[in-house]
Each structure stands twice: as C-alpha cells, then as structure tokens.
Amino acid sequence: MSRVYNFSAGPAVLPESVLQEAADEMLDYRGTGMSVMEMSHRSKAYQTNIDEAEADLRTLMGIPDNYKVLFMQGGASQQFAMIPMNLMKNKVADYIITGQWAKKAWQEAQMYGQANAVASSADKTFSYIPDCSDLPISENADYVYICENNTIYGTKYWQLPNTKGKDLVSDVSSCFLSEPVDVSKYGMIYGGVQKNIGPAGVVIGIIREDLITEDVLPGTPTMLRYKTHADNGSMYNTPPAYGIYICGKVFKWLLRNGGLTEMKAYNEKKAAILYDYLDSSKLFHGTVVKKDRSLMNVPFVTGDAELDAKFVKAATEAGFVNLKGHRTVGGMRASIYNAMPMEGVKALVGFMEKYEKQV
Ligand SMILES: *Cc1c(COP(=O)(O)O)cnc(C)c1O
Numbered sequence: 022m023s024r025v026y027n028f029s030a031g032p033a034v035l036p037e038s039v040l041q042e043a044a045d046e047m048l049d050y051r052g053t054g055m056s057v058m059e060m061s062h063r064s065k066a067y068q069t070n071i072d073e074a075e076a077d078l079r080t081l082m083g084i085p086d087n088y089k090v091l092f093m094q095g096g097a098s099q100q101f102a103m104i105p106m107n108l109m110k111n112k113v114a115d116y117i118i119t120g121q122w123a124k125k126a127w128q129e130a131q132m133y134g135q136a137n138a139v140a141s142s143a144d145k146t147f148s149y150i151p152d153c154s155d156l157p158i159s160e161n162a163d164y165v166y167i168c169e170n171n172t173i174y175g176t177k178y179w180q181l182p183n184t185k186g187k188d189l190v191s192d193v194s195s196c197f198l199s200e201p202v203d204v205s206k207y208g209m210i211y212g213g214v215q216k217n218i219g220p221a222g223v224v225i226g227i228i229r230e231d232l233i234t235e236d237v238l239p240g241t242p243t244m245l246r247y248k249t250h251a252d253n254g255s256m257y258n259t260p261p262a263y264g265i266y267i268c269g270k271v272f273k274w275l276l277r278n279g280g281l282t283e284m285k286a287y288n289e290k291k292a293a294i295l296y297d298y299l300d301s302s303k304l305f306h307g308t309v310v311k312k313d314r315s316l317m318n319v320p321f322v323t324g325d326a327e328l329d330a331k332f333v334k335a336a337t338e339a340g341f342v343n344l345k346g347h348r349t350v351g352g353m354r355a356s357i358y359n360a361m362p363m364e365g366v367k368a369l370v371g372f373m374e375k376y377e378k379q380v
Pocket residue numbers: 031095096097098099122168170171172192193194195213216221222
C-alpha cells in the first residue's frame with residue numbers, strides 16, 4: 022500500500038485513521054454482522070450512529086438549540102435551488118459574487134425570484150473579497166448569500182458582510198469545520214461534505230428554526246422542503262447512510278484532536294508554510310490578495326503556462342497529486358484541508374524549493 026499526498030480540491034483527502042476504522046468495520050459493524058452500507062436506516066444501530074453524528078457536530082460548532090441540523094442529499098449544488106425555494110418569502114435575495122459557486126447559486130435563484138448581485142470581484146478574476154461593510158442591501162431581501170471560502174480562487178471572507186439585519190446564508194463547503202464559527206450570526210450555514218468531512222453526495226444544512234416553514238414556493242417538491250427533513254430527523258426517506266457514518270467518524274476525529282480551535286491553529290501553521298514560501302519564491306507566486314487568502318485552497322502560478330504544466334507533471338511523479346489549478350485560473354492549486362498533514366505541506370514546499378533551484 023502506498024498513499025500519496027493528495028491536494029485535490031474535492032473529493033479530497035480524509036484522515037487516515039478514519040479510513041482505517043471504516044475498513045475495520047466494513048464486514049462486521051460492531052457485532053451486527055453486517056456493514057453500515059447493508060443496514061436498515063431504521064435500525065437501532067443506525068439511529069445511534071446518526072444521533073451521535075448530530076450531537077458531535079453540535080458540540081464541535083457550538084450549534085445553538087434553535088438551529089436544526091439536516092443531513093441531506095444532492096450535494097451543495099442542490100441547495101442552490103432549495104435555498105430560494107424555501108427562503109424567498111418576498112421573492113427577493115441579495116447575492117455577493119466571489120466566484121463560480123456563488124455565481125451558480127445566484128443564477129439558480131433567478132429562476133425563483135429577484136436575485137440581485139450586490140457586489141462582485143469578477144473584475145479581477147475573483148482574486149479578492151469585495152468590501153462588504155456598506156452594500157446596497159435590498160429593503161425587502163429575504164437573505165444575503167455568500168460563498169465563504171472560494172474553492173477555485175482561494176479567497177476567504179475573514180469578516181462577514183454587513184447584511185443590515187438580513188439573514189446571512191453561507192456556503193461553507195470548502196471551509197467546513199476548519200475553524201470555530203459563531204453559528205448565531207447566520208440564518209443558514211451549509212456545505213457539501215466532500216471537501217473537508219466525508220464522501221460526496223451528503224450535504225449538511227444548519228438552519229435557524231424560524232426559517233423552516235411551510236410557506237415555500239408553490240410546487241416545491243416534498244424532498245426539497247427543509248421542513249420535510251427537519252420534521253423527520255433527516256430520515257423522511259433513506260438518508261445517505263454510509264456517507265453520514267463517515268462524517269460521524271470525522272467529527273469524532275476532530276473532537277479527539279482538540280476541536281475547531283486546535284484545527285484552526287494547525288491550519289494556520291500549515292498554510293503559513295506554503296504562503297511564506299510563495300512570498301519568498303522567485304519562481305512561484307500566489308494569485309490572491311494577501312488579506313483574503315484561504316487556509317484551505319492555495320492557488321499559485323509561475324506566470325508561464327508551459328512551465329506550470331511541467332511542474333505539475335514532475336510533482337505528480339514525485340507523489341504530490343492533483344495540483345493542477347482550475348481551468349479558469351490556470352497554474353496550480355494546493356488544497357490543504359483539515360486532513361492534509363503538516364508533513365504533506367512541508368514535503369511539497371521542499372519539492373518546490375528543489376524544483377526552483379533546477380530551472
Ligand atoms: C464543491 C463546491 C460546491 C459544489 O458541490 P457539489 O456537492 O458538487 O454540488 C459548491 N460550493 C462550493 C464552495 C464548493 O467548493
């Protein structure tokens with residue numbers, strides 16, 4: 022067996038101990054004689070599993086009692102429609118466009134109401150977060166929408182926008198559980214789990230209770246109503262049971278390792294190793310405005326597309342895989358999520374230093 026250093030933006034690296042536990046429990050989950058994959062979601066063993074997952078997530082994030090935790094399917098992209106269908110009571114919402122994922126959510130919302138783009142960083146290839154201290158928030162906006170960590174462009178909101186009293190809805194797919202968060206500042210936090218928590222397909226929504234109502238867009242399918250999932254403990258139908266089980270293991274891994282405060286400290290140290298090198302290198306440089314840099318996704322370039330491609334190839338051969346940047350940014354992107362060990366980033370920087378000396 023040989024594991025690589027996997028810098029994929031998603032699906033992405035998971036803690037090795039979690040994968041090992043899952044492997045150990047594959048044929049016989051705790052004396053049930055079956056895999057979690059083969060188990061009724063109505064069984065006692067599974068109910069314990071999902072209950073513990075929710076309780077552990079609540080502990081990790083300090084989720085207040087007046088917020089529901091929903092485990093749903095369809096990935097983050099399904100939420101691009103569910104959010105307006107459920108939350109656009111006045112049929113107006115304000116979107117801040119900081120990249121492709123925010124843009125997709127905004128475009129989807131336009132099908133259901135008036136979705137306004139109140140700020141954007143498209144003018145500089147989304148390499149920064151716009152000033153959100155005094156935006157023209159609509160008087161009757163049902164919510165203000167952001168993508169908090171921009172996976173493709175490597176930017177992160179280090180300060181939440183001034184929503185002027187409107188509920189904030191945030192896509193945290195690529196920074197989920199990477200740092201402590203004050204849930205009470207949001208109407209809704211959601212994310213697909215395949216970046217930082219578990220297998221693709223599962224999406225977790227954390228929603229303030231008063232936002233979960235029957236007053237949804239007419240024609241909203243049963244499965245796309247938050248109330249359906251909230252009223253049934255995320256078990257209206259068969260949930261993505263195996264995926265939730267893996268998420269639960271990652272929650273326990275985080276709790277064992279000191280929770281989100283420790284995780285943030287680790288992530289800061291880890292990212293600094295790479296950013297400090299990029300800031301001193303003559304060959305490579307980061308593409309994001311310093312103050313808006315993500316701790317999770319680090320895009321960088323040499324400035325020469327051919328050289329970029331050569332570097333990616335050499336890195337792959339050396340066991341540093343999935344470093345090719347998104348086609349809209351070019352160059353490279355190192356995604357260094359929670360489960361990427363410090364040694365992985367140190368080894369990558371060591372490789373880059375050596376490479377720089379050769380060219
Ligand atoms: C990956 C990603 C998505 C899309 O997730 P899917 O589960 O593939 O729908 C949405 N938003 C952000 C920020 C992402 O990183």
